[in-house]
Amino acid sequence: MSEMVPKIRFSSFTETWKKRKLGDLVEEFIIKSKTEDAYIVLSSTNSGMEVRDGRVSGSSNVGYKIIENGDLVLSPQNLWLGNININNIGIGLVSPSYKTFKFTNIKSSFFNPQIRTQKMLEEYKNASTQGASVVRRNLEMDSFYQIAMFVPNIEEQEKIGKFFKQLDNLITLHQRKLDLLKEQKKGFLQKMFPKNGAKIPELRFEGFSDDWEERKLGDLATSFEYGLNASAKSFDGTHKYIRITDIDDSSRKFNSQSLTSPDIDLSSADNHKLKNGDILFARTGASVGKSYIYADSDGLVYYAGFLIRARIKSGVDSNFVFQHTLTSSYENFIRVTSQRSGQPGVNAKEYSTFEISVPSYEEQRKIGSFFKQLDDTIVLHQRKLDLLKEQKKGFLQKMFVS
CATH class of the missing domain: 3.90.220.20 (DNA methylase specificity domains)
Incomplete structure (x- = not known):
């Protein structure tokens, strides 16, 4: 059995990583709902799990699969495009068309950062055959179970998983700050310029009262x-x-x-x-x-x-x-x-x-300066976010064995 180590790892860990097949790390399970609307309806997408407003399809969700936090969910037709997720929303229902798995011998937090890396997407594609369209490819389960990855001991898995979870939380925090700033700017644009033929804006700097x-x-x-x-x-x-x-x-x-x-x-x-x-x-x-x-x-x-x-x-x-x-x-x-x-x-x-x-030139300058500072702040937050994402890419390359 192949054994390797990553380029970067936490101190105190010296054991080599072991090559394992997905078939040894995940186990498919099926638990179907027996009553209508037993839980919220969830959907697996190429970018994450989502709560659906209503049913995924059809008139009833009896027979939908029940999943819990930490379960693996994937679409057999769109897996190669990245439709694979670890549920982090809570207990819910997913369409019977999804495949659902429990993790065995591996921490979900360790698997999660690797779930949609380019390497894994290529593995998913190779494990699928051409479907009814160019986009759809049908997952061959035997080939899926043969996909191999390198795995350390449980303690190192937990350490790596925690590190990437903290990094993801930081990225999410910066994304929210950026989104909030952009929304605030939209609001200021609406209120700091007159609209519908008005002579003055809703929101104005103190000291200005003349009509525009x-x-x-x-x-x-x-x-x-x-x-x-x-x-x-x-x-x-x-x-x-x-x-x-x-x-x-x-x-x-x-x-x-x-x-x-x-x-x-x-x-x-x-x-x-x-x-x-x-x-x-x-x-x-x-x-x-x-x-x-x-x-x-x-x-x-x-x-x-x-x-x-x-x-x-x-x-x-x-x-x-x-x-x-x-x-x-x-x-x-x-x-x-x-x-x-x-x-x-x-x-x-x-x-x-x-x-x-x-308005007057002085008011123009005041407004122009205000928005320039806001734009500069938005750009600064965008750069921080981009840097964090780049750092994550680097860690993904060096903290896992490919």
């Missing part, structure tokens, strides 16, 4: 310019190139993970260099309306042809204008204006007609 004025975006910008008609090449270390796909859908920040440069002679492209406070708009396709505000911290950036640059006038706060592009009124404007017989689109002239409610 309705202005067109074209009145707030000195110019609208289309981007470079150039393809992208490998990043040259200096000249960055921003395209629609380089603007993050959620944060609207410049995604600089895979930088490129314009594949063109840049000696006459100064007009396409972004300046602090410039706002870009996607002009065509599924991403029409997507916006981005440039900051000097993004470096030397040129913008591509499917983007339109609005250069905001002095005496107008760019951050204030940019936040308007994240409101429901802007979404409605894009939805109506982008309608075409073919691909959706909004040109520069049409963007210039977007109506914005504008």
Whole structure:
């Protein structure tokens, strides 16, 4: 029998890990409900267990399988896509189409971090045969039971399981904080800009009382310019190139993970260099309306042809204008204006007609600064969350034997 050790392990553990087959670690069981709605109905998905509002299918859940905390649940047709979970919700009912198992000779907390690793997904796929469609693959139970993994003694299993549970809890905590911040921002966007023809917003900084004025975006910008008609090449270390796909859908920040440069002679492209406070708009396709505000911290950036640059006038706060592009009124404007017989689109002239409610410059600055700080906080939490997820990936690679 093969024996190995992981690259990283807790001190005091020196025994080699033993190779075991799933058939020795799990045991299928079937306990069916005999009464209607005996427990809550649960569903196994590719991302976790969920409580279902009602029945999974059919008119009765008599005969559904009863599961408890710590039981393994999987879909024989979608296992290779990651539909496998350890129940952590409590006693409940699942569809008879699921396979249900008890763990034997292994801690569920040790198995859980590995349940949907790429290695295990490949194992599940190899243990399945092509079904009625490309997505559906039928699990061959004999092959499933032959899947092998390396297992330490119970004490080390518990230690590793506890470590990953704490890490998952930390990731969940940061995800909740991030989600809460995003929801708070949505609320502020709704209340800090006037709506439905109102002259003032619901929520306002102290010291401001004047009515807001309705202005067109074209009145707030000195110019609208289309981007470079150039393809992208490998990043040259200096000249960055921003395209629609380089603007993050959620944060609207410049995604600089895979930088490129314009594949063109840049000696006459100064007009396409972004300046602090410039706002870009996607002009065509599924991403029409997507916006981005440039900051000097993004470096030397040129913008591509499917983007339109609005250069905001002095005496107008760019951050204030940019936040308007994240409101429901802007979404409605894009939805109506982008309608075409073919691909959706909004040109520069049409963007210039977007109506914005504008207060005094001082109030603009106050609002723009408030949202910039909120955006920076959201980005910071996102980075922390991404770092935790990357750290988990690293631990998964080094704390288990593959």
